Amino acid sequence: MCFPSLLALLVLLPSLAQAKLPADKIEPPAAWSDGFGLRYTIERIEVRGNRKTRTDLILREVALSPGDTVTADDTRVERARLRLLALGYFLDARLSMIKGERRGGAVLIIEVEERGTIILNAIHLGTSQATTLWGGLDVSERNLLGRGLSLGAGFVSSTRPKVDGAEPALAFSLRMAGPPRLHGLLLSGSALFSRGSEFFRVRGPAAEPDPAEFVAVNVRRAGGVVGVGTVLSRTAYLWGEGRFETVRAELPTLRVRDLGQGESQPIAFLVRQGSSRLGSIALTLDLDSRSDPVLPRAGRHLVVSVEAATPACASQYTFVKATAQGSLYFPLPVGHVIGVHGLLGGLVGDAPYFDRFFVGDLNLLLPPRAFGINFSTQPSRNFLGTGVADHRYDKLAGRLLAEYAVPLWRRHGLFYRGDAFAALGVFALSNPDDLRRGGASLGQRLPADLTADLGLRLDTYIGIFTLSVANALGRLPL
C-alpha cells in the first residue's frame, strides 16, 4: 500500500547515514588528572539568570554549600552542571568561581539560561471507518511556578462514531508530579474523565470493519491515580500506585451476536451495566541500563508491573494483571543498532475491557487508543491467516519485535537527533479458554499476526516524534 514510500526511504538510508570516522573510534583516556591540586573553600554561592526557577531548587541539584571544599577538577561540579541540564529547565548551565575574601576562598557562581518548559506530549489525530475524525492534544508544563512541579493536561474529542448507539468521545486528563529528585521519593497524581464508546460486533465476518455490523457500549470513567516512586540504584526504579475510578456503562439493547446459519452467541461486553467502581494498587519495577532513553545504542530495559484490583480497594472488578516488557540493544560496528523488544502479559479475573490487552496496543498498524478510548472497528490485518481478526480485548498477550535503527544526524537546530528505523514483529492475543479449546487449530487457539513499522524517530527541542508508516496507517481509514 505504501511501498513507494518504503522504497524511497530504503534507497535514501545509505546516503543519509553519518559516516563514523576512524578518529571517533579512539578511546579517550580512562581518567583525568587531579586539577593541579588547586583547592578552594566556598565562601558563598550566587545563582544568576533564574528569572523563573527558584534558587533553592537550583542549589538542591548542585548539592554544594558554603564551607565545602572543591578542587579545580571536582567531579561534583560537572555532575551538578549536567544535573541542572537534565532537569530540562535550562538551555545552558555554567559553574565558575571568583576569588573570595580570604586566600584560598572562592565564590561559586551558578549561571543558568532558562528555556521554555511547555512540552507537547502527544497529538491525537486520526480518522477511521467508524469515526470520521478524532483529535486532541497532551501538553505538560515541567517547571510550574519555577518550583520544578510538572503539570500536564490533555484532551481528546471525536465526531459521533457511525456505530449504532455510539456517542462522541470526550476525555480530559490532568496530571501533576513533584519536582524530580535524584534521591528520595517522587510523588505524582492524575485525575481523569472520559466519555466514549466501545464497539462490539453483532453480525458479519470478523475481518469486516463495517461500523453497521457493530453496536456501541457507552462508558463514562472518572477517577484518579496517586503514585510514589523511588530510585533503588543507578539502574533501578520502583513505583507504587493507587487507582480509583467510577465507571458508568450503558449496554445496548442488542446483546447477541448473529453468527449466521441461525446460530448466535451472547456478547461479552466486559463492563458492568450501570455504575461500578474500580480500585487497584500497582507496583512497577524499572531496570534501565540503556545508553540513552530516546535513541539507545546499547543496554537493556526491563519493566515489570503488577496491578491488583480487589474489593479491599473498593473495587467491584477483581483481577490481577501482570506485564513484563524488555528491550535489548546491540550496537553494530558501523554505528547501526539492532533492538529486540519483547512483551508478555497475563490477566486473571474479571477486568473491564479497557484494562485488558488491546490489539491496537500490540499491532503498530492499527489505530492507537487515546486516553483509553478506541475509535476504530478495524481488526488486525491477519497476515498469518489465524483467528486474530476476532480478538480485540483479551487476557493474554505476547509480542516479539526486532528493530534495525540507523543514526542519521545529530545537532541540527530544532531537530537535534534522528534515527531511521525498520521494525518487524509478531504478536499473539488469546485467553485461557481459547488456549484449551479442543479440536481447534493452533491459529485459532493462539491467534497471531505480523506487525511492522518503518520511519524516522526524531529527538527535538519540544519532544520526541516518530514519523512512521505505521503511524500514518493507524490514523487513516486504510
Add this chain to the structure above:
Amino acid sequence: MWFPARLAALTTLAVAATQAMPVFAQEPEERKIGIDRRDGRLFVSLGLQDLLRAQDAQRLLSGFTSRVLVRVAVVRPDSPEPVAQTIRHTEIVYDLWDEKFRVRRFEAGGKVETREASTASEAIDLATALVAFPVVSLDRLEPGVAYRLNVRADLNPISQELLADVRRWLARPSARGRMGSGDSFFGSFVSIFVNPRIDESERQLRLVSQSWVEPTR
C-alpha cells in the same frame, strides 16, 4: 488507495531530502597540515584553535578545569581501519589566587608536560596547536602509498559513564510504565526532552588532512 500511497511517498521524500542536506554539510572539513619526518617518526603540525570560541576564553577563567582532547588517526584512503592512532589531552586551570593559567599536556606513551600561561589565548594555543606532534613511526608507513590524517578534537569531553548516568536521569520512568502510548489513559507522566548541551563534549571538530604520498626511503 493510490492517492495516500503517493502522498506518503512524496512526504517521505521531502522529509528525507530536507534532512539529507545538513547531513552532507556535516562531512569533515579538509585542513592542510604540515608534515615532517625525522628520527624515524612522522610529525605533523596543525592548528585547532577554532575549537574554542571568543566566549570560551572568558570561561577558562572559571577556576575549574577545562579539557581539550585531540584524537588523531593515520588512514589509507582505501581502508577504513587506521594505520596508527594517537591522542593528546590538555587540561587548563586558572589559578584564582595566583592569577595565571596552568596547562598540562598528556601525550601517548606517557609524556606529560606542564606549562604556565599568562593569558587565555596563550593557554588555548598550548591546548589546540599541534606543533611537530609525533603520530606514527615511519616503519609503519609504506613508501609510495597515499595517507591522510583523520582528526577529532573535543572541548570538555564527558566520560561515557557520566553520560550514561545523565541519560538515565532524563529517563526517570513514567508513573504508568505499561504498554505504550495506546494504553496511556492517564497519559505519559514524565516527558523526556534531551538538552543538546548534554553530549559527548561541549564542542567538537572533525576534520581530515590533505592526502600525501609517502616517499621512498
